[in-house]
Amino acid sequence: MSEEAERDFEEQLRELLAEDAYTIRPAPVPYPQIRRRGVAERRRRVVVAGAVLVTLAAVPVGAFAVGGAGTGTADTATTPTASASARPTPTPSPTPTGPAGPATAGQLRDGITRAQAVDGLDKCLALQRRNIAQGAHGSDPGEAADYRIILALKSTGDSNSPGDGVFVVAVQDKPREIRLICNIKDGEASGYNFSGGSDRQPDSPPVLADINANKLYQQSFIDKGNWRLPFSWGFIGTVEPNVAEVTVSYGGADREAVLDHGWFVASGTLTTQVTRNPHVKGYDKGGKLIYDSDQDTTYQQELP
Template sequence: MNGAEDERTSGFGTDGARDGDPAFEERMRALLTEDAYTIRPSPVPYTEIRRRGVSERRRRAAVTGAVLMSLVALPVGAYALAGGDGERGARTAAVEPSDGMSRTTPAPSSTKASGPNQPVSEGQFLDGITFAEAAAGLETCLTAEGAGSSGRGPDLGKAEDYRIILAAKSTGGRPTRDGFHVVGVSERSAGLRVVCDIEDGEPSGISTGTRDSDPPDAGPVVPDVNASELFRQPLAARGDWQLPFRWGVVGTVEPSVTEVSVSYGGATHRAVLDHGWFVASGVLDRQVTAAPHIKGYDDAGDLVYDSDEDTYWPRMLP
């Protein structure tokens, strides 16, 4: 039994070959040698791998340098956004103008454009009068006054020395003529004011006033009493006013005054404050006898001026 079992466990097939057979062992060695070359991988090409690694590092360094150079060249507002999927894309951050400015800021001009400056609000041009018409009227008025004075009066300067604070129809005068008032305040000589009357496109008169004529005890609000042609009709029409009547009131204010109101003919109007001046206007549909009532307030809302307490401002129209 033991001999038979040994034959079964040590045999390799039916060809009768045994472990001790030299030919079999030689054959097995040859087969194992061939299998070893087949299974074992070829030696690792370290030299080639190192060469490729050095080349790859150099390529990455070149790409990184190019990216850094491009970031330096981009404007400050340029940045990259990455989406949730990791996708990236270049975008440019736009600075929104503020306050409605156009995106393109014009270069500052070294010289001021010819002509007067505009008021702080378009509402100071009334009755369809345009800035161009008011500017032309002021210029012709100043030119005519300068030519007619022949050095006898003060030098009123040129139109570009002024800021227009009011332009309105001059109703209630001579109804057969088409006219308007232009009120200009000098930016060259502080406190100088002119009211130009334009009729049928031609200057018909001019009145002036200065801060020098203000009373010594003037308060923070000083209505211009010499510009009374803006709020009352000429002597010839006072018995029977031409209605409706466009009126206006102007004067100076100190910086502490933040609000001025003018009541006239039963209506109260809030004046516009324009570079140290106040201007108010309205339309009367009935004849009045009381002069405009003017009040001034400071930033806290306290009353700092009341024309009823101003001995230089009339309460009633003459």
């Protein structure tokens, strides 16, 4: 092809792009890549160069190449094709996996399966969306697949909230920090506690109990001293990266908490009436005690 013909081709190509590119796709056109592809085609056959012009007028901007080589943003938009009616082979969608599970099997207590925990989480999120649609304060909590389940255990009814059920605790790290405690009774979501953002402050201790962890380890204060036993309890909070071990003592029993992606999770079965909140300790990798709730003036020692 002569130099004059090559210049004519480039001028036509520029005009086509100027007329159509922004009506199809508002992103900037990768002209250098397109030009290299056009040059490669012209070196093959003049006829193919004409076909490129026809294709540009007929299909989306993403389908620039006809047998061309090289890479660029145009490649990622659509599968290259020489016909507007041709359909690219669809890519199979990944199998939905739902929310991530806990770090250990023991975080699903009392015979609760992961499927049951996921079902409960789904129902609580649906309840929250309905409440928001009806004017309740809050923002869309997202889908179950956005969360990670860190604890599931039996919930014991009391005089304030009769009826046994199941607690499911799930967290989300991105795009925002969320902690959700939901309660399922008779197969339906009966309530939830939603916390957006971290409880941590610049002066927070390395081990920090969740502000609503008491919902998992105590029955109604109305029934203080007369709780229904045995009672499955749970305890959650966050830890800083230097924390290697957390222990929780409750009702005279010691439990080593699971460290699960920045959270600590402890659980057990209470068989005696208690008057004090769980006692929490944290240790670094060398075994040094770096946190003791008994020494934490911000931690409530006594049950209300």
